[in-house]
Amino acid sequence: MNILVKSAKIIAPKSNYHQQTKDILIENGVISKIGDTITNNEDYELVELENLHVSQGWFDSSVSLGEPGFEERETIENGLQTAGLSGFTGIAVNPNANPIADTNADISFLKAKAQGKTTNLYPIGALTVRSESVDLAELYDMKNAGAIAFGDYQKPVSNPNLLKIALQYSQNFNGLVLSYPQENKIAGKGIVNEEATATKLGLKGIPALAEELQIARDLFILEYAGGKLHIPTISTEKSVALIREAKAKGLDVSCSVAIHNLFLTDEKLVEFDTNYKLLPPLRTEKDTNALLQGLNEGTIDFVTSDHNPIDVEQKKVEFDHAMYGSIGLESAFGALNKLVPMEKSIEMLTAGKSRFGIASEEIEVGNSANLSLFNPDLKYAFSVKNITSTSKNSAFLGEELKGKAYGVIANNQLLIKDY
Missing domain, CATH: 2.30.40.10 (Urease, subunit C, domain 1)
Incomplete structure (x- = not known):
């Protein structure tokens, strides 16, 4: 053309x-x-x-699509169209469809469905079989099929030894391991940030400790095992500090933040609007300020939309029963660009390429x-x-x-x- x-x-x-x-x-x-x-x-x-x-094409490191299995939420075709119209020339797609993308056949299916589209689809393979945190998935086979990283979307690796083995094994082929930062036993039955707003509204809270404890654990394991670790969508002040300290030690760790965790706080919950039911949950203004500082100083490596389409039947219900997630591709640039200077916005929307091994084409x-x-x-x-x-x-x-x-x-x- x-x-x-x-x-x-x-x-x-x-x-x-x-x-x-x-x-x-x-x-x-x-x-x-x-x-x-x-x-x-x-x-x-x-x-x-x-x-x-114009800038170099943007890349989003965390996008969920419905296909296969949840096409009523989003198809691959419409998801890639949406990404392109939102300014993204590449998206990393999470493995949380049905079935979970944990084999080379699943990765090949995603690649085939995206063939010939304007926006490139880069699959993330599940780290564990069915994202159940019991057995490692076929990491090397998935890499050969086109997977750019391995992680269980919004599901923590509950077995620390499994994370250790994944980090050690993936070094054989320069694989990138993702570990979602939440200790489920601390999070318990919480659904929003554990702070004053949750107490006022009578909603069960997820303490910041649940995220920070998991990050601290993962960083200790990374220091022991070596390898490449990416911690997606951090949300608390202490998380930024932990990763800053780990980088100062020379650990090969990166992290991202979801744009809604930068832009919004848990005060939005007073509306009981299930669009604000998110993982990680919306936190306090103190946290958003720390995240912005981490972004500007380079502790946070890039920003994601964390695009997660959920059909109306799973959102138009009582807050307790609604599914987590918000779409974000269409609003990502406009929200980020309101918070930081334009050039910083572009940097944060393109920096993920190098971490995920995707070539950058200069203008x-x-x-x-x-x-x-x-x-x-x-x-x-x-x-x-x-x-x-x-x-x-x-x-x-x-x-x-x-x-x-x-x-x-x-x-x-x-x-x-x-x-």
Whole structure:
């Protein structure tokens, strides 16, 4: 496909064109020319949008899709379409469909279903069989089938010896192990953050200790076993401190934060809206401030939407019985860009690539075009009309956001919203 992008401000700190407004000519999926004014002599597809900015394609390290088994929540096709329209050229897909993706056949199925799409799908294989924390899954076979990491989505590794073995074994093929940070015996039957708001509302709480104890355990195991560990979606002040200390020791550990844990606090729970029932739970303002500090100083490596579509039948119920999760792809950039400077937002939406072993294409002549297109200054109230996911369970409904994606250019395809 041949495309001419007109008057785009390039946000690419490692590129010679950083902060410059240029025309970009793309021929057969490759950037062939970058210049001040490029004429459209060949009648190429023209991309000309208000306040257009482009950056290296964004990557989301934690996306859940329904297929296979829960197609009423989200199909792979619609999920990838949603990701592309939200500015993401690549998403890491969690193994929490039905069946759990714990074999090479499951990984191959996901890869095959995503073939030929604009946005790339990178499967995360389950760390343990059926994510039950009893036996290790077929890690090496799944890696050969295309899995980029191994973890049980929102399910902690309850057996510490199993985590130790996983970290040791995965070193043979440079595998990345994910460990969800929650000690279930401490969390008990809690469903929200254990703080004053939970007490007022009569809801059972999950103490911050449940997360921090698990992180401390995992870091001790990592120090003993070696290997590469990623701790997804941390949410507390002490968690940031623990990981900061581990990095200072030289441990090979990374972590992410879900955008809703940066943007929202447990005060939202007073509405008893099940869209705010999340794992990890929304915490206090003290925690969100610590998370932002961790983000800005580099302790937190990248941000995820933690996109988790849940059908209405599982959300429009009593708070106690509702499933955890919020969609987040469509609101991720607008929420993050409201909290931190635009360049920091782009950094946090692209930094996960290197940790997950995904190649980055700089915006330079001769490279494949892997671009996110966006307007960083547009302010708007997020509403259902902004949602392209099949499920509508967004914790950001009604929130004032800043910045919106137009779409992407990737895999020799153009995908943009119809404005």
